[in-house]
Amino acid sequence: MSTRAPDTVDGMVPTDDARATRSPPPRVVVEDVRPQVDGGRFAAKAIARDPLDVEATVFADGHDELRARVRYRRAGETRWREVEMDSLGNDRWHARVTLPEVGRYELTVTGWVDAARTWRRDLEKRFDAGQDVANDLATAAQLAEDTARRCRGADGDTLRGWAKQLRDRTTLDDVSELDELVALLDRHPDRMQATEPDHVLPLVADRERAACSAWYELFPRSASPDPDRAGTLADVTARLDYVAELGFDVLYLPPIHPIGETNRKGRNNVEVGEPDDVGSPWAIGSAAGGHTAIDPQLGTFDDFDRLVARAEDLGIEVALDLAFQCSPDHPWVRTHPQWFRHRPDGSIAYAENPPKRYQDIYPIDFENEDWPALWQALRDVVTFWIDRGVRVFRVDNPHTKPFAFWQWLITTVKADHPDVLFLSEAFTRPAVMHHLAKLGFSQSYTYFTWRNARWEIEEYFTELTTPPGNEYFRPNVWPNTPDILHEYLQHGGRAAFTARLLLAACLSANYGIYGPAFELMEHVAREPGSEEYLHSEKYEVRHWDLDRPDSLRWLIARVNAVRRAHPSLRRDRNLRFHPTDNDTFVCWSKRTDGAVPGAWGAGDDVVLGIVSVDPHNRQSGWVHLDMPALGLDWEDSFEVHDLLTDAHYHWNGPHNFVALDPGSVPAHVFEIRRTTPREPGAR
């Protein structure tokens, strides 16, 4: 901890020494630069080649004209790239920059009092008022001369010519006579007294899939087409066509490592299992190996390589689970017993949440005295799988391991492999979930599963998609997981599954489902009040009939196709909710930015969604559209094209009647096309 008081004024006090100083401190203040996370302590997140809006508050005392520029560079570069900022009014400035490739960047904003622009403004006012401008022209001569001293080549010569010419002049016929000079002064500003914030702001530019991804989770051992045997990695490879047909681009596999036998849990998580129980994939490690081994029952490394290669052909990435814990049979328990906590009686401590005991799991002790070797070994696990072609990791319960470990792991792994993505599976308190995102997790699980009422959904997604959270926390929303079968799905039937799918896929650019349980609407809980599945795949092999006629696979395929076709659905910051007079309706839109902000550009894409969250009753009511948020004027007519059913409707103005029936699809996902003719040049 440093004890410096950052607002001491050392260095500003005009002591005798300071009389030798040429200039007083700079006059411009640059503050509240966005994006930033905790004053630059952590990196904000961006996407390579996406437009990135940078804003800052820039001001000075008095009434002089200011200029400001965004400066950014890749970490390690010495030269800054610069983009001039525009004033948004009220001292806020904006520029749009593009980070050219994946990697770490540094960002800052510089602002300065611009003597040339101040001169130009005052000259024009005096000239327009018919006042004497002789002093202004003499000032111009001085500005031209000073500026010439700062620049080489032709511009310097031209400026010297202007200085010479202006020294003899006391009047002006028209201010436009000075246009060339004004342009030259603008091109070579005096930035000796420019201000920047105390420190640069770090940024991480990730690849597209960090911003937009559709995840499908399945248990390999349940992927067998043959009910008489368990599934293998080869079966998963065969199932890739199905996953691709559904439109997913990340296939996430729970741990594929050998499973411990000691204290193995039985079906439905009973404490003492039967001899033929298969155990939980999260009880990692047996005589067959640990975190860098493949469960022999699932197959071989060759099988794994074929899976990754075939997935790649289909545009799918294979995501593995990083669950840093061990079964009592994990090789590390024997080779590195010091990596586990020992109790006073000498035994290794199993996982506990007193009085509950999880005797099939040994947590790793991240604070043991040999921690540097342990941390290195865990990183070696990650790089082992990276070397086998894995670029996406879902991290199990990161909130039960030290923050410093994750910051170190992610930062050092991404230094060598900037395209690697980490999804944080922390379902815990907001401060902890946000901190993990700040430390570097590319995406984060959310509370979505528990947000089912309209007001909850609007409030939560507004929080997720607005600053400061959205500058570092990328939500990945799941209607179900192997750990969470919400009562809404238990009791809501097909309409509930449909609503949750559409909300997840269309509100959030990153989403996932745990299948085939989802598309087959698996909905029976282990016991009343539980969110655990009965016959959970976590503890037993399941066989799924993918061809069941009631499967949601066709709807899922359609929704994912809509996501691919509509760029507005591929980002989160553009989400807007619209009022409705029926509290069961969630109504929202997403719209790509046209070339001109606020204008209906050529490439503009606008999607409007309306979902009823009542899975039991037909609901109807009025939606009241925020027309400008759709790129429309308040009186516009427009066509809405339902992307789920292909129906077309003609709507006029903001108020429109909607009826949704849980018996069919209780939702609309509309593409909007404006039909009111617009005056040329008008918005």
Add this chain to the structure above:
Amino acid sequence: MSTRAPDTVDGMVPTDDARATRSPPPRVVVEDVRPQVDGGRFAAKAIARDPLDVEATVFADGHDELRARVRYRRAGETRWREVEMDSLGNDRWHARVTLPEVGRYELTVTGWVDAARTWRRDLEKRFDAGQDVANDLATAAQLAEDTARRCRGADGDTLRGWAKQLRDRTTLDDVSELDELVALLDRHPDRMQATEPDHVLPLVADRERAACSAWYELFPRSASPDPDRAGTLADVTARLDYVAELGFDVLYLPPIHPIGETNRKGRNNVEVGEPDDVGSPWAIGSAAGGHTAIDPQLGTFDDFDRLVARAEDLGIEVALDLAFQCSPDHPWVRTHPQWFRHRPDGSIAYAENPPKRYQDIYPIDFENEDWPALWQALRDVVTFWIDRGVRVFRVDNPHTKPFAFWQWLITTVKADHPDVLFLSEAFTRPAVMHHLAKLGFSQSYTYFTWRNARWEIEEYFTELTTPPGNEYFRPNVWPNTPDILHEYLQHGGRAAFTARLLLAACLSANYGIYGPAFELMEHVAREPGSEEYLHSEKYEVRHWDLDRPDSLRWLIARVNAVRRAHPSLRRDRNLRFHPTDNDTFVCWSKRTDGAVPGAWGAGDDVVLGIVSVDPHNRQSGWVHLDMPALGLDWEDSFEVHDLLTDAHYHWNGPHNFVALDPGSVPAHVFEIRRTTPREPGAR
């Protein structure tokens, strides 16, 4: 500008060197400590001896028990004082501290994983579940031994006794057997791995008058009781009894220095005045002297000393105006011409806002090459008046002088004179006004004068009294100033003056009026659409009949007496608005904290105000009180005592009918007394 990226993980990477390191990085995160300004770049403001609420977000990975403490000390002290924090839930922690005296402080929060409390929690859960606690007792022995090593004297001996005793035990009859041990472990926590934020947060503790003051502004030259001559400082001294009777505790005088003659402005600000015009007091400096001289027409230094002394007797402080600009006749123009900006033709630049010209004023050039001497000379002006007993300064247009100057001036002056207060007279954009407050101004003028509708008042005062602004920006609100006669006062008559007085004095702990123009309801503008007074005292001598029967002096005296009698009106953070169904009613309350938060304590003081902002029509309607904000239950009966009229009413529950008539006093200021009997021990 530093180029460090603050989230690098240097020092965390487990290199071979690091294997020698004893411990991994600390696990606790401490963030968002309040109060803080811009991450500690500027000092937050507090009041000496006031309770100061400190909050922080403190959390770690996993499920261990944490503890946290606020640490604070006077700047320059080496030893920290500490106060244990309590959890508010959701990782937020709170403690209340008291800064014992005026001056600068440093604040931080420390948090740590508490092994002893974690042990105690788990032991109790296992014991309650009937599980074996032998390992827990062995752990306790180890904790006792480790803790004994950290503490001297009797506690160490007792702990060693516990360690010895526990080593032989494997069972427990009751957890309470360990109470003494638990208390000892709590008293001597292991803080080796405690976390604090990167840097300490600075605080300034000011004296009471910074938080609560009532200002009265008058022009000394208009203070003569004799219409045939101008007023003097001696006349001001004679008028102090009147000011005291009105209940003000700061008397602010516009500049009292010699007034320039060159280009002196005439009455009503005409460009060329008459020979007998007295000029603007803000055109400072003549042959008679500059910023450290007194206008000979006002009197002598002896007169000034007598004024200050008599004011002090009456509990009034004299505030002077720091207007750092010069008339062309100021001695500095001759002795230090380099402190002014010269135009190319050699003339000194007068003030301009092109095409407008202010030829009676030379702005000071804070960036001239001799700036260190200039800044020192300006500080010498301040210390000159401090040496004559002045402790409060109103600073004229600080936003047209460099920020760095003010930061240096205020910080260095307060280093020697921590009781000195500066009021910022900046009516400009929000970012600039807030920045000046961050730099150290004790109080700030506001937009109050232009906030006259109910929604404007509620929105603005909510902003002013809530974080982050209220941690550094102390509003001082004025219904009028010599520069601002709002149209609401021009056309609203007595009811408008009354409403604005009550809003200013009861919404804000710091307020002021420009008199006698205010109490005599001066309301004629120089021309339609102008906010300037006709016959403004800025340019001419006025004579006021203080005894006019329609004067508001009795109301003002009453309001200031109410402020003195009611501690709830002497702070700002306790302001709460209440809904009403009549949009012309502003309804608010202020309540002191009882000893127990949320309880109706012995010293609890609750004031409820209702003002109609319609100065023309009788208005009536229902107010809907937020009863808990008043310290009441929803069904309570209570007595309201109107402190303006002495009327008493009996009210029941939250909904009450009010009628306000501009013909009398269009407001209530109620003291509230609960009359429902309360169960002993209940809230």
